[in-house]
Amino acid sequence: MNQGALARRLGTGDAVVIGLGSMIGAGVFAAFGPAARAAGSGLLIGLAIAAVIAYCNATASAQLAAAYPTSGGTYVYGRERLGEWWGFTAGWGFVVGKTASCAAMALTFASYAVPGPWWAQRVVAVAAVVGLAALNYRGVTRTAQLTRILVACSLLALAVVVVGIAVGGHATPANLTGWGTGGVYGILQAAGLLFFAFAGYARIATMGEEVRDPRRTIPRAIPIALFGAVAVYLVVAVAALLAAGPDRLAAATAPLTIAVQAAGAGGLDPVVRIGAALASLGALLALIAGIGRTSLAMARQRDLPSWLAAVHPRFQVPHHAEIALAVVVSVVVATVDLRGVIGFSSFGVLIYYAIANASAFTQPADQRRWPRWLNVLGGVGCLVLVATLPWQSVVAGAAMFAVGLAGRAVSRPAPAP
Numbered sequence: 001m002n003q004g005a006l007a008r009r010l011g012t013g014d015a016v017v018i019g020l021g022s023m024i025g026a027g028v029f030a031a032f033g034p035a036a037r038a039a040g041s042g043l044l045i046g047l048a049i050a051a052v053i054a055y056c057n058a059t060a061s062a063q064l065a066a067a068y069p070t071s072g073g074t075y076v077y078g079r080e081r082l083g084e085w086w087g088f089t090a091g092w093g094f095v096v097g098k099t100a101s102c103a104a105m106a107l108t109f110a111s112y113a114v115p116g117p118w119w120a121q122r123v124v125a126v127a128a129v130v131g132l133a134a135l136n137y138r139g140v141t142r143t144a145q146l147t148r149i150l151v152a153c154s155l156l157a158l159a160v161v162v163v164g165i166a167v168g169g170h171a172t173p174a175n176l177t178g179w180g181t182g183g184v185y186g187i188l189q190a191a192g193l194l195f196f197a198f199a200g201y202a203r204i205a206t207m208g209e210e211v212r213d214p215r216r217t218i219p220r221a222i223p224i225a226l227f228g229a230v231a232v233y234l235v236v237a238v239a240a241l242l243a244a245g246p247d248r249l250a251a252a253t254a255p256l257t258i259a260v261q262a263a264g265a266g267g268l269d270p271v272v273r274i275g276a277a278l279a280s281l282g283a284l285l286a287l288i289a290g291i292g293r294t295s296l297a298m299a300r301q302r303d304l305p306s307w308l309a310a311v312h313p314r315f316q317v318p319h320h321a322e323i324a325l326a327v328v329v330s331v332v333v334a335t336v337d338l339r340g341v342i343g344f345s346s347f348g349v350l351i352y353y354a355i356a357n358a359s360a361f362t363q364p365a366d367q368r369r370w371p372r373w374l375n376v377l378g379g380v381g382c383l384v385l386v387a388t389l390p391w392q393s394v395v396a397g398a399a400m401f402a403v404g405l406a407g408r409a410v411s412r413p414a415p416a417p
Helices: 012-023 032-067 074-081 084-113 118-137 140-168 183-206 214-250 255-262 266-300 319-335 341-361 372-387 391-411
Strands: none
Touching (some): 012 183, 012 266, 032 074, 032 255, 032 341, 032 372, 074 266, 074 341, 084 266, 140 255, 372 391
């Protein structure tokens, strides 16, 4: 079994596109509804909070990735800076949480692409997972090429939606009501749910072994991708609120569809559906790539079965990890409802980034690119947002971590003193 290194084929533009592909779609078409239920129009404040914490996390990830340019992201950084158990906790949270995100993106794609019966949507969702996993199997450059196309189409669709809302004639500032809905707790809960949308920049760091000149490329690509996504989310959120108001968004399973209808631009429904489908595919494609690389890193250290550490001799991708991921996600897609997945995923990813900030805080001066106070703000912010997620997500997330940590303790007992 080949456990060699991956090939460095990605430039700065490719890395930025993969990061954008992971973020554009995850929240624009899915997260505004739950966020509006938590905070009303205060979701805009939650969006700003999520963006600030995401920036802190992005700088920590970029600084660490420049020092440790290999696959695995915070799993590797936690092991190197804090110890094996911290690294495992981060990696486990990422793999399980983002596997749930894969299922969410596949189901989101199917719900927009197939307005038919639920069983047809499940079949289409599984087909999307299998098809994109097969594409990833063929090599990371193909992943980057398709992601570039999907991101461009998604951004075009969102631009059309925003312009349609602006000229539809029914959007009004009077819809910006309910700023106090849920109070401070509701705004922080909205921030935690919207953080789900920004977590895609981690995909750049987890693919550090495949980026050319990673010490220069990754610290540039991560902030660029994040700022681009923040700008898109802010514009779309304001447009949707002006068109539909927080109450209608809160009740919607497809918030942007409701927004264009409320704005008097219902003819854009097909554009919303196509844009949502393409954005979800782009996010799913990048998620599969990122989870495969973290699984590879964990398998190399025997924190996951060593079978997952195989690298394809021709395509130079972690093909066993991606095959296993496709099987697991297909099962989840066929059996689990979309509701609640966002909170569950946010729990795992926020713990992942709290560990990233703690790891970056310990880096020496010669490895630092940003001040330590950003690491403190990011770490505290992640823990606060975890505590304010819906209680069902907190319970499920805590149980998920307990299972993983107990499993590692049983399979790898501590050596005798």
